[in-house]
Each structure stands twice: as C-alpha cells, then as structure tokens.
Amino acid sequence: MKICLKIVSGHFYGDNGKMKEYHYTGPVEHRFSPYSFNGGTVLAVAGEDFAIVASDTRLSEGYSIHSRDSPKCYKLTNTTVIGCSGFHGDCLTLTKIIDARLKMYKHSNNKSMTSGAIAAMLSTILYGRRFFPYYVYNIIGGLDEEGKGAVYSFDPVGSYQRDTYKAGGSASAMLQPLLDNQIGFKNMEGVQHLPLNQEKAVQLVKDVFISAAERDVYTGDALRICIVTKEGIKEETVPLRKD
C-alpha cells in the first residue's frame, strides 16, 4: 500500500521519502489549454415518487476559490433538474443550449420534455462534440412519465444510463461507495431492503456531503439541494466547511 505523504510545508516529498527539489531546469513550453477544471461535486438520488439533485457551491481553479456561491444544479423543467460539474465554461454553455432546445421543443410540440427525452437529447448534444468534448459530467434527476424518480448519469461524450443514485464530480469516488452501501445495500448481509423515503434521503445527502467536504479540497462552502416532487421543485441550502 502506497502511503500518501502529506504536504505540510513548501517542500515536496518524493516516493522514496527524500525531499524533491524544484528548480528551474530550462525553457518550458506552455500550451494553451481550452479546458480548466473548476471542481465541484454533484449527486442525485431517485426515490419512489421524488428525486433529489444536490451539489456543493464552491467554484475553484487550481489552488484558488473563485466563488463560494456557485451552485451546480440547474432547473430545466418543473420535473427535471440537471447537475453539471467539470469545466464551468462548458457547464454554462451546455445549460444554455439545453434551455434553448427545451423552448424549441415546447413551441413545436406544445408540451414540456419528459426527463427521459431530455436525457436522450443531451446524449446527442454531447456526442455532437465528440472530437472536442464538453468537459462536463452531467447528472439529470427528475420524475419520469409515471411520476417515479429517475436519475440519468452521463459521461463527457454522451454515453448515459438510468440509475437509482449517482455521484459525479471531484468527490464522486468518495461518495459513490457510501451510497452503494446505504441506498443499494451492497455488501450487507441479512439486512432488510427498506425503500428510501424523502426525509431519510435528504438527511443522507447532507451527511454524505459533509463527509465529502472533510476530505476533498474542491468540495465545500455550501450545499444546494433540489427536491423534485409532483408538487414542484423545492430548494434547500445547507452550509458546509469553508476551508
């Protein structure tokens, strides 16, 4: 097992425990990168008749924090919310494009798009940029036509599938195993599989983000929770660690 050495001072420790020295070695070529990573974690959970989409509100770049109030959940329709994390520029453009396409659909078909249709459409929008992808990890949460909770998770080029719960973004590797255990009852023997009710789900989401903020530098500041039910979309904000 590799021990992760903590950086406590300006010196950096290499693999063999000795200090690595950083000094200028020669000309360094810097290439322009059209992408940057702005951090953030998104999570969605589908219940029997509700869906929850939650995200932290920290916007970072490199070692700095640009904003403590930049939520990553965007409301699309009365029954669908999307969470986007990754490169903030692409997140903004992508949500603008989705909004425009939703309006066009509404005007041509005289009805709102269903969650499943939005997911299928987003897949083709993302694949349209197969050779210069949107650097965005999307998760859609909402209600399907029958009123049941639905979560659709995507990759940057448009592959998607329907899930019951999914975590995406910088702390996803920390959150997903916890959700597997608490919602999916994975690796638990002799436990009753109780269906998730709304209160328990919201509390679980809060706990999970508090844990993520403890151990992921890009997650923190505040948590924005959007709860989608047939009555509409309710928003809740919970403070998180600001360090």
Next chain:
Amino acid sequence: MALANVLQSESVDFSNYGRKCRGFSSSLYETELGLESVGGDNLSFAVRTACSDGDGPERKIQFLHGTTTLAFKFQHGVIVAVDSRATAGAYIASQTVKKVIEINPYLLGTMAGGAADCSFWERLLARQCRVYELRNKERISVAAASKLLANMVYQYKGMGLSMGTMVCGWDKTGPGLYYVDSEGNRVCGDLFAVGSGSMYAYGIVDSGLKQKDLTVEEACDLGCRAIYQATYRDAYSGGQVNLYHVHSEGWNRVSQSDVLMLHQQYQAEKA
C-alpha cells in the same frame, strides 16, 4: 458514469486541443455531427504514457476501460453474454452498464470500447435498419446491417473512435454473427470474445463448444460461465452477467446474474 472507453487503458490528455480546435463550429443543431468541420484534423484520443499527477492540481478527463463481451453461434441460434463493469483508471465507475444494445427485436449489438461511440452509432444503425425495412418491405439481413455500421464508422477512421462491437441476429439465412470495429474490420464468424477479459472467456467457450449439439440451456450456461470466469480473473471485468439468446423469432433476455451470486453457486456445485 464516464462510460466512454470500455476497452483499452486510456485517459484523455486534452493538451493537444489548443491547436486543433479551430474549425469547429458550435451550432445549436447538435444532432448533426458537424461532419463538415471534422474532416482532416487527425484528432486521436491516444494517451501519452502516464505523466506524474503531482504537477499541481492538473486534472485529466478519465475515460473508462475494461470489459468482456462474447457471442457464439450454435444449433439454436446465437448466445450473447456480457459483463457490466465500467472503469475509469482504477475507479469502478459503474457495475450496471448495459453492454448489449437492442437494435431491433431481432438484432443485437454488443458494446466494447467507447460506450458513447458504441451506443450512438448503434442507435444510428437502428434508424438505418428501420429505413431499410420501410423501403424494402422486408427485414434487413445481419450481413447488411453489419455492413452499414462498418461503412458508417469507416468514414471516421483515424479520428479516434473506439468501438468493437458484435452484430448478432437471425435472418433468412439462419443465425448471423459479425464482428465490426472502428479500425474497419468486419468479419463473419461463429465465436467472438472482445475485451480485456476475452482470453479467459475464449478458454471456457472453446472447451465447452467441443460437443456438437448443445441445448439452449447448456449454451446459456456456457456463456454465463465464460463471462463469470473472465470476471474472476480480469480486474477490469465484473458486475453482472447479462445473457441474451437470439433465435428465429427474435432475441430474448435470458438472465441477469450478479457475479457474486454465481460465485457462490459454482462453489456450492463443486462441493
């Protein structure tokens, strides 16, 4: 979630994009692939060998790798068996990926390589197959369907698509099985296994297929066993075994078994 690359170990390095991104228009009508703007630029998703991640907070987009898919013909049709794991580096992004794509009620396609590539082009194939049916008033043959797919992706050869799929079906010449990939290969065969766990799967199926006339149940069991063994030995395959059987009336989903359950079942049988 990040289902992009299910076959090879790759993580995308986007530092080449600065120079090559000119010429891409961003139109609202993203259903068109922007075919005009793509030609010529040789973009590849080939990875540099892993550079140290310790250079500050640089992040690379991680695509997924690792899979085992197999299909074989037998007397009563075609058996298609796949695993359901998708990995991004050492992280398992999903254990419930659907690697069999239902093109139409009598044609199936498997997914290996880039998940988005596979699902997008096979969905387009479904559309083309339907158009063929409407124009010709008869079902498309497996050979023709696989040819359509092969020709569609051949136009993008060299641009970095990653797709290794098996088109399986039943047409008027009997069971059909073709392997099509993004390099331009299209081969007909009786048995194919694709993915990082394919070698383990070949071992099991080759030994089990020695007996000539398998019953449907024996064949399903063989397919399931082969994928299970591949998940046992290949770190990048796992999750569930999805089993399909294609016969003269079409395909039907035989079973979806969790590998952990299968392990306990086979252990009990051994004892």
